[in-house]
Amino acid sequence: MGNMVLKSIISDPAPPPPMVLVPPLFDFPPLAARTRMVESSYNMLFGKLALKCLFDDYFEEARHFSTRIMLKPIDDPHVDLIATVDGPLNQKPDEKLGGSAQFRWQSDVLDPHTFADISVSNSEPTLVVRSCAYYPKLGFGAFGIFPILLKQRKSPEDYGIMGLRYGSSNLSVGATFVPFPASADELPKNAWLVSKMGRLTAGVQYEPAFGSKDGARYKNLANWSCAVGYGLGSDSPLSPSFNFGLELAKNSQVKNPFEPKEVVGITNYIDFGFELLTRIDDTQQANNIDDSSFQIGASWQANKNFLIKGKVGPLSSSIALAFKSWWKPSFTLSVSAVRDRSKRETALGLGIQVENIREGIYQRADPNFVMLTPSKEHLAEGIQWKIGERPLFESDVTSGNFNGVPKELRPLNKML
Structure with missing residues (x-):
């Protein structure tokens, strides 16, 4: 009687295929984009939001610190809370810490344009309520900003500001006004018109500050601002872009060594900007550095954890150097150094931020899309990668297919 021998053949799993990591951006979308509907579109376009992120974010004030906590409950993503505390590192008896808190309710988790929030602080105004209602199908919206608690109301703006707007993919027009103006000449408080034609964007804004009677406010060019911008590329951060903006304002003034060997590359985010401010109405002050100034800035996010700016x-x-840990909630620590050449002094600033409002872990690649780097991930699900362990996204974004891209990285083409 023969013996039967059963042999089992165990083969080693195939090595992980090469892949390119696309880490999440440190802060995207910008927090200012959440409240864009209570602001003039003129003040948000022409690269102004990008310049603010480049030249302001993570550059803490010299010898000061700032902390910010941004939290969203898991059970109700329609609401969130932002609390901030800031002040000098070496506090003097006559100085005090600044603190504020903002509670926000958002109608649609994916659409921040209809919301209401309430803000409290230990400075003026003490309590402010903001609200906005926008109807995407019609393109119309209304908003209001109302200071509730003030020690003293000196101007009509202290009683609140209301506004109406219309927005589409190629046009934005709107106006703001105070509900209790001192005179009819103060209407409107602000008005804007911005239009986009292909890659060209042009806009004009009216803010009365000079002249008072007989239509003098409208005739005075100092009350008007105009700008023109030219942009190449998509407004998704995954696509390289080039933007140029020129404004006449009314008040002129790589391979990552820390990744596993199967990671053949990692997307880096590089931002570079140049801003020039100069006066054109008074040549005698042209040599004054306060009236004619410039600044150059650059930012490099090497991976999902490190950002350096200058x-x-x-x-x-x-x-500035920032480190971000993508825990839930995420934790960001930033340190900045400021060199004052006139005083020949160098000072440091410190920033701390805790947040779970903006999600940073992106979906894995969908095998139905064209991959930038060939991948067999869909054939080895649960073996080669663990969900959420490493942010990964590869898609044919260069062809304009953003259907599988997380909402934070999709182009905002529904509204100018």
């Missing part, structure tokens, strides 16, 4: 101006230079 900017150079005529009087000072600054550099």
Whole structure:
């Protein structure tokens, strides 16, 4: 009687295929984009939001610190809370810490344009309520900003500001006004018109500050601002872009060594900007550095954890380093150094931020899309990768297919 021998053949799993990591951006979308509907579109376009992120974010004030906590409950993503505390590192008896808190309710989790929030702080105004209602199908919206608690109301703006707007993919027009103006000449408080034609964007804004009677406010060019911008590329951060903006304002003034060997590359985010401010109405003050100034800034996010920024101006230079840990909630620590060349002094600033409002873990690649780097991930699900362990996204974004891209990285083409 023969013996039967059963042999089992165990083969080693195939090595992980090469892949390119696309890490999440440190802060995207910008927090200012959540409240864009209570602002003039003129003040948000022409690269102004990008310039603010480049030249302001993570550059803490010299010898000061700032902390910010941004939390969203898991059970109700329609609401969130932002609390901030800031002040000098070496506090003097006559100085005090600044603190504020904002509670926000958003109608649609994916659409921030209809919301209401309430803000409290230990400075003026103490309590402010903001609200906005926008109807995407019609393109119309209304909004209001109302200071509830103030020690003293000196101007009509202290009683609140209301506004109406219309927005589409190629046009934005709107106006703001105070509900209790001192005179009819103060209407409107602000009005804007911005239009986009292909890659060209042009806009004009009216803000009365000079003249008072007989239509003098409208005739005075100092009350008007105009701008023109030209942009190449998509407004998704995954696509390289080039933007140029020129404004006449009414008040002129790589391979990552820390990743596993199967990671053949990682997307880096590089931002570079140049801003020039100069007067055109008074040539005698052209040599005054306050009236004619410039600054150059650059930012490099090497991976999902490290960001370095720097900017150079005529009087000072600054550099900032930020580290972000993508826990839930995420934790960000930033340190900045400011060099004042006139005083020949260098000072440090410190920033701390805790947040779970903006999600940073992106979906894995969908095998139905064209991959930038060939991948067999869909054939080895649960073996080669663990969900959520490493942010990964590869898609044919260069062809304009953003259907599988997380909402934070999709182009905002529904509204100008």
